[in-house]
Amino acid sequence: MDHLTDEVISFLQQKGPNFLKKWKEKAMLPPDLTQFHREKLESKGEFIYEVALKALSLPNVDLQTYLQASAHQLAQMKIRENSEIELLVYNLNMAKNILCEEMYNFQAEPQTLSKIFKQLSYIFDHFLYHSIMHYDRLKQQLNEQETRHIHSSHEDRLTLLGQMTSSFVHEFRNPLTTVQGFVQLLRAEYPDLPYMDIISSELDQLKFRITQFLMLSKKQEVNQEKVIFSLNELVEQVASFVYPRLLELKVSLQQEMEDGLFVKGIQEEVRQVIINIIFNAIEVMVSTDTESEIHIKGYRKGDSIYLEASNTGPKIPDSLIKDIFEPFVTTKKTGTGLGLYVSRQIIEKHRGQLLCRSNEEWTTFTIILPAPDQKGSSK
Incomplete structure (x- = not known):
């Protein structure tokens, strides 16, 4: 089938302009369309078109390796565009349909055309599968990086808060210790002085709250x-x-x-x-x-x-x-x-x-x- 494959590839190369024209008309774009997406639309169509033609020329032993490498490139494009995976699925299926429509004009026996259609379907189905796999993997890596960044920023803020809290609370605790000392002296000299138990209890609770804040500081980790x-x-x-x-x-x-x-x-x-x-x-x-x-x-x-x-x-x-x-x-x-x-x-x-x-x-x-x-x- 090598000679026939050459004829098919030559035929599809001639139909390249038709493919790109239909691609630009039918390709689905993100709802929040930007100039960046418009500029990349044609180049992405050319990439998919070239992958399909190259894949048709390869023996089965090399086909999967090539499709995986090409799918990784396409997944990286989608990640850079920050567009949804649904668009990738739709546009790849649409590209396959355009090529199959063009093949109806190829002069060949029905049985031969059937083999060509099956090969195109095989190529696009596996190309789509590997593209989704790579896209999910890249997306997961990005999410993990973002999570690590958020966690790191969160820890940095807590560390800063701990340092600020420690500096403030240490200054606050010194006069509190002095007040507690004079309260004890007053209780010793004037045991019948009213409200001293309440004052002492409130000071103890205040000291407890201060200790809580100090535990946020690394200075407290002795x-x-x-x-x-x-x-x-x-x-x-x-x-x-x-x-x-x-x-x-x-x-x-x-x-x-x-x-x-x-x-x-x-x-x-x-x-x-x-x-x-x-x-x-x-x-x-x-x-x-x-x-x-x-x-x-x-x-x-x-x-x-x-x-x-x-x-x-x-x-x-x-x-x-x-x-x-x-x-x-x-x-x-x-x-x-x-x-x-x-x-x-x-x-x-x-x-x-x-x-x-x-x-x-x-x-x-x-x-x-x-x-x-x-x-x-x-x-």
Whole structure:
């Protein structure tokens, strides 16, 4: 069929102007047509036309390699144009139809024409297949690059925020420490002075909030020694710390803790996480009409220690719950969206997990930490 192929190619070469004319008339362009797309239209038609003629002349052993290489070129054109894959599919099929229409004028036996049509269909079908494959691969690479760029920019902004926050909060904490010192002196000299307990409690909570912000800064990432401590005692300390706030807002706190729960880590950081979760729960329940209740449950399961803090606040929407631990995401009107982000960073640093689930009745935050083994190390 070599001689016949030469005749077919020679015939189609003569029909080149007709092909390009019909191509420009029928090719589908993007809705947001630009001068760039107009200029590339003719060159793309010439490229597809040349690929088809070259493919007709190749033996089967070389055909797939050539079609793949040509498809990669076409996919790169589409990526540079930033046009949709649907246009590529339509225009390639349209180009095949134009060539087949031209072949009806070729003088040959019906059986011979049928073989030519089958070969053209084979070429265009595989050319289209490889073009879509390359287009999808290139598009995925671009999306991954964009995602990495966004993530990098996001991390840069968080780093800058941490540095700014650290500088500001360090300056803020110094006078706060002085105020706390004078409050202690006043309480010692005037034990009957009213409102000192309230002032002291508010200063403690302010100090807690400042510590939260400091944890955003890398300056706070010092190598503190991890120790084994009682989670039961820590929860009792937290309950005493938040008691004034619970009493003020009429929130009941129930505890259900198994005996002998120990974890290994930085006690103050884990304390910060538990306080943060409870404060969040208190704040979201303030605006509800239902009975405000927090239920803390601690237990061991396998090689892990679980601490669940549930509250009767409003359900967290499903669309938000997957991003609840991301920075600046909050359900509170006056929230910063940093507390849960910092809390997750702390728990993950302790080789644990911080999870959230929510329904119409309860919203539960679950802390999972590895239980220390008998030698005192975390598994």
